[in-house]
Structures are given as C-alpha cells and as structure tokens.
C-alpha cells in the first residue's frame with residue numbers, strides 16, 4: 488500500500504477513509520460511500536483525484552438505481 492505525505496503539514500500520512508453520505512436524485516434519497524483522505528497528523532481532509540473519481544462513480548451508480556425504481 489502506498490502512503491502519501493500530507494501536502495499541508497508535510498508531517499503526517501494521508502489515510503483513506505470512507506463515510507456514508509446522504510444523496511438525493513429526482514427526489515429519491517439514498518446513501519453512497521464517499522471516499523476521502525485524512526491526515527493522521529493535522530487531521531486535514533483531502534479529496535484527491537482518485538477519491539473524486541470513485542465518488543463520481545458511486546454517485547452514477549446511485550442515479551442508475553433511481554432510474555430503475557421510478
């Protein structure tokens with residue numbers, strides 16, 4: 488597993504975290520797993536390009552589910 492050094496404090500390592508967030512699409516509510524990195528030293532939350540891409544995919548999956556149920 489590759490570790491990334493925090494670009495803010497340059498002391499800590501970025502740890503990948505996931506959290507469930509509420510999303511809404513066409514007035515259908517659901518939850519997706521949002522990914523972000525958090526520094527273990529300064530506790531800064533940072534969403535890199537990998538995380539942003541995964542979050543977009545999760546949102547797209549949710550939208551597909553909405554289309555199936557309506």
Ligand SMILES: [Zn+2]
Nearest residue numbers: 493496526529
């Ligand atoms: Zn940091």
